[in-house]
Amino acid sequence: MIIELDFQDVQSLLRRKTELEKLCDALNMYGTQVEEVDKNKIRIEVNPNRPDLVSPEGVARAMNGFLGYDLGLPVWKMDGSSVEVLIEKNSIRPYLAFSSITGIDMNQNIIKSLMQMQEKLHTSFGRNRRKYSIGIYDLDKIRPPITITEMPLDKISFVPLGETREMTGKEIIKKTDKGKKFSGLLKRKAPVFVDSIGTVLSMPPIINSEDTKVDRKTKNFFIDSTGMAEGTDTLVSIVTSALADRGGKIGFISPGPTFFPFHKPFDSDKAQKRLGIKIEPNQLTNLLGKMRVGWNGSDALVPTYRADLNHQIDFTEELAIAYGYDKFKGTLPASNLIGKSLSQNDLAQSLRQIMVGLGFIETRSYVLTSERILSKRGESKLIKAVNAKSEEHSCLRNKLLPGLLDFLEINTDSKYPQRIFEIGEVFSPRQELRIAGAIAHSEASYAEIKGVLDSLSISMGWDLHWALWEDAWFLSGRAALSKKGLFGEIHPELLGEIGLPVTGFEMKLGKD
Amino acid sequence: MHPLEAKILRFLKRKKRFSTQELAQALGIKPEAATRMSYSLSRKGLVSMDKQVTTKLVRTKEGKEVMKKGLPEKRLMKILPEKLDNLPAELKATGLQWAIKHKWVKLSKGKVEPIKQLNKLGWTKEELALKSLEGDEEAIKLLKRRKWVEQVKKTEFFVEATKRGKEIKIKDGITALTPKLIASGKWKQAEFTPFAPTDPGIEQLPGRIHPLTEMIEKVRKIFLGMGFTESAGSMIESSFWNFDALFVPQDHPAREMQDTFYLSGKSRLPKQISEKVKAIHKQNWGSWDPNQAMKRVLRTHVTALSAKEIYENEPPAKIFSIGKIFRNETLDYKHLAELYQIDGLVFDEKVTFDDLFGYLKQFFLELGFDKIRIRPAYFPYTEPSVEIDVYFPEKKDWLELGGAGMFRPEVVEPLTGKDCPVLAWGLGLERITMLYYGINDIRKLYKSELEFLRTRRIMK
Known part of the structure; x- marks a missing residue:
């Protein structure tokens, strides 16, 4: 997914002044490809395994490590939270996590970041809120403790975000944009968060309340994530760490992440063997530190916002990125394996040489084409994609000749004679390799196409017995069939724009 | 002198100024040959040659396609009303914007609906101009903008015998060595016309790999x-x-x-x-x-x-x-x-x-x-x-x-x-x-x- 960063904002979060070019290089070599730089805006591609990078804070945190400005586990101000969460009923979205964060000096960049983060996390990691969703609230507008409960939709009532009047859960789902978009995620009942004086915070995963919304004056935040699987801790960690990077103090809430690093076993010798590199033991801490991962000699220590680091191979990759992909030499191992080509492809290549020698141009048309082209003559048994975006590419070809005719039709302004051929797979209905050729000019004749086939048959050692054949693609009495395929004069009704006689053949290349 | 050169010069000696096209027709030779030979004669100072460039309006590939299938905006009208998302890409790309411009259709709630009836639209300016390749400046401009027509330059050459060309005694040379000339040994006495190495050869249509x-x-x-x-x-x-x-x-x-x-x-x-x-x-x-x-x-x-x-x-x-x-x-x-x-x-x-x-x-x-x-x-x-x-x-x-x-x-x-x-x-x-x-x-x-x-x- 694409994330937009403001260079000045990222700069302010970096520990040292960094040139734009240096930052872009580092982003590329970290695995967040820079798609576009437009004045002050950097657009990067964030991979789906790194939801922690969907904010300028997350990116700057990673870059502070990768550029060597701040190695190892990130350090934040932390304490237990004053907020208590009481769980009354919790069956609809059973996985829950919370945190609070206080003392933020709000500005426009933070608001923008929170919005981008929430949107991107919802669509990607949250699978459009189905798997996970997040809520961010102004803590000062809430009177804890907060109760988590469930209610029938028509019993819920509050002013949803962006509205001016109180609505029932049912109304919210029917009338608001967000409600309509995500109504499929709820049935008759919905989860509701309510504070001690009855203020509704939200109805996850649909919408928060207007009463508790974050604005330009918000200093202290309450954060939640609800979901259908483990992972809500990660989402709360991601959002909370981003705000902590802006100077806030984290407050743990149960259930929720503790922000103490996970210990995961990591065998660094095995990793070096797999990567094919040698790292000095004293360098190991530094390299993992560049990835904001700690190291105690046997375990890697992983910050809670990184849910993607669990197994040996995950740390091996971190080590490789920290080592630098540009530092790998590119070794070519000795091997006594001998390459062997596919005889079918060799045969096709020999055939191409023969066809070119006979004056034919090789063309390529689409395997996936339109029913319109293939079924001009009432073809049936075509293999069709059930969900093609366009009719033009929806059907697997069962013949090569229609593609050649199509080619001739779009090239009527080129010089004649036109002699073309194609070797390719068709589905009839099984996948098989074929060759087809076509000749178009004012005197294209039986004798010419038959001469080509005779020459081809000699080279291929085909002993073919031709008999007259009736086929809707050819003029009656002007086509012949053998065990390998057929040839003939194309039916005038199929010539369309070509306006010249066309003869053609199509032969199977596999076994009979 | 090449026999064709001789033929052209003989013709021009008696007559006045001709386009190479006319020359070719009069002498029953290919136009390219007439041009090539005239060039060669002009290099020898035997004819004078001048170039005239005229422009002509022709239909592009897309233009021909429109002639065949009809205006995209009219084809669009045929399938309306229809959801915007369901429109074929081709009609959506060009037809829709023009249909909207003409106020034939309106967009509402993601649906394209006709305002006018297709059979009452009559011929549009573009259609008429595309058919006849004539019309007022505005219509032609529109056709060019939609890339349906383009101006094609046509170059014509006019030739005329020079004074020297009129006076010179014309002698036919031999252009091709034949088995007969070789066998008889007559090639020894023959005068061969020299090659014109800068002239294009006979065009080949090659067979090639993709x-x-x-x-x-x-x-x-x-x-x-x-x-x-x-x-x-x-x-x-x-x-x-x-x-x-x-x-x-x-x-x-x-x-x-x-x-x-x-x-x-x-x-x-x-x-x-x-x-x-x-x-x-x-x-x-x-x-x-x-x-x-x-x-x-x-x-x-x-x-x-x-x-x-x-x-x-x-x-x-x-x-x-x-x-x-x-x-x-x-x-x-x-x-x-x-x-x-x-x-x-x-x-x-x-x-x-x-x-x-x-x-x-x-x-x-x-x-x-x-x-x-x-x-x-x-x-x-x-x-x-x-x-x-x-x-x-x-x-x-x-x-x-x-x-x-x-x-x-x-x-x-x-x-x-x-x-x-x-x-x-x-x-x-x-x-x-x-x-x-x-x-x-x-x-x-x-x-x-x-x-x-x-x-x-x-x-x-």
Whole structure:
């Protein structure tokens, strides 16, 4: 997914002044490809395994490590939270996590970041809120403790975000944009968060309340994530760490992440063997530190916002990125394996040489084409994609000749004679390799196409017995069939724009 | 003097000024020959030649298409009312904006509705002008803007005998050595007209190999030379091999209908191995539905075949395959619905990540791309993963040509029963071909212009 960063904002979060070019290089070599730089805006591609990078804070945190400005586990101000969460009923979205964060000096960049983060996390990691969703609230507008409960939709009532009047859960789902978009995620009942004086915070995963919304004056935040699987801790960690990077103090809430690093076993010798590199033991801490991962000699220590680091191979990759992909030499191992080509492809290549020698141009048309082209003559048994975006590419070809005719039709302004051929797979209905050729000019004749086939048959050692054949693609009495395929004069009704006689053949290349 | 030169000069001696076209007609020779011979005479100072350029309006390929099928906006009117999303791309691209401009249709709630009736529209200005190739300036301007007509320059040459040309005694030369002249020995006395080496020869319409085939052959040669064995598989694949065996979770966006072509019918699951794949999915993603795995797809990568290869082979093995893959995309100059992918894998206890860099660098070096950059990337089935960029001095930019990595243990272990290193890559053949030959529109490679295939250069 694409994330937009403001260079000045990222700069302010970096520990040292960094040139734009240096930052872009580092982003590329970290695995967040820079798609576009437009004045002050950097657009990067964030991979789906790194939801922690969907904010300028997350990116700057990673870059502070990768550029060597701040190695190892990130350090934040932390304490237990004053907020208590009481769980009354919790069956609809059973996985829950919370945190609070206080003392933020709000500005426009933070608001923008929170919005981008929430949107991107919802669509990607949250699978459009189905798997996970997040809520961010102004803590000062809430009177804890907060109760988590469930209610029938028509019993819920509050002013949803962006509205001016109180609505029932049912109304919210029917009338608001967000409600309509995500109504499929709820049935008759919905989860509701309510504070001690009855203020509704939200109805996850649909919408928060207007009463508790974050604005330009918000200093202290309450954060939640609800979901259908483990992972809500990660989402709360991601959002909370981003705000902590802006100077806030984290407050743990149960259930929720503790922000103490996970210990995961990591065998660094095995990793070096797999990567094919040698790292000095004293360098190991530094390299993992560049990835904001700690190291105690046997375990890697992983910050809670990184849910993607669990197994040996995950740390091996971190080590490789920290080592630098540009530092790998590119070794070519000795091997006594001998390459062997596919005889079918060799045969096709020999055939191409023969066809070119006979004056034919090789063309390529689409395997996936339109029913319109293939079924001009009432073809049936075509293999069709059930969900093609366009009719033009929806059907697997069962013949090569229609593609050649199509080619001739779009090239009527080129010089004649036109002699073309194609070797390719068709589905009839099984996948098989074929060759087809076509000749178009004012005197294209039986004798010419038959001469080509005779020459081809000699080279291929085909002993073919031709008999007259009736086929809707050819003029009656002007086509012949053998065990390998057929040839003939194309039916005038199929010539369309070509306006010249066309003869053609199509032969199977596999076994009979 | 060439006999044709003599013929022309004799004609011009008696008459006055002619266009080469008229000359050709009067003398019954080809117009090109008349022009060529007149040139040659003018170089000898025997005729004078002058050029006149006139312009003429002609229909372009698109213009001819419109003549045949009708105005896009009128064709659009035929299928209305219709949802905006359901409109055929071609009509949406051009027809719609003009129909709106003319106030024939309106857009409301994502639906295009007619305001006017098709049979009451009559002939539009453009239609009339396109048919007659005449009309007021505005109509012609419009046709040009819509790229349906273009001005074509026509060059005519007029020739006239000079004073010297009128006076000179004309003598026929011999143009061709014949078996008869050789046998009789008469060639010894004959006067041969000299060649005109700057004149074009007789045009040839060559038979040629397609650029993609040329590139496929280069790639095959390189991998065979590096000791890889060639393989091929079916374009129709089960979701199991295309996704599940590669550890792509069943709710992964790539598996959605908008990205992947699905076919009706179901594939059978390979029994033993699907149990192992099921276990690894359940352990990591919580759930696994065999019905999802049985769905048939047009393979989205040749990597589906690579998974089968490591299941069927014992290490060490080096295998490559060049095959078609499919993406449910709308076509433009950068995207096709089907592409060739060059897939390779090295399945070997001793192979390392550094070796992957070695193979990739060697491959591109042999193709003549010596400046490449390998960056970290992400794919569900490899870890570590990389993307390969090649530097293009013309564009002063890096262009991505493919992805690679080491198969994850979650892929390798269920298929082979052990965690053996596997290097794997998938590179885009069309992109490499375009860069190699300097082709800028990917659509040029399929349903190409014949002229392009006949005259393209074999290297950039």
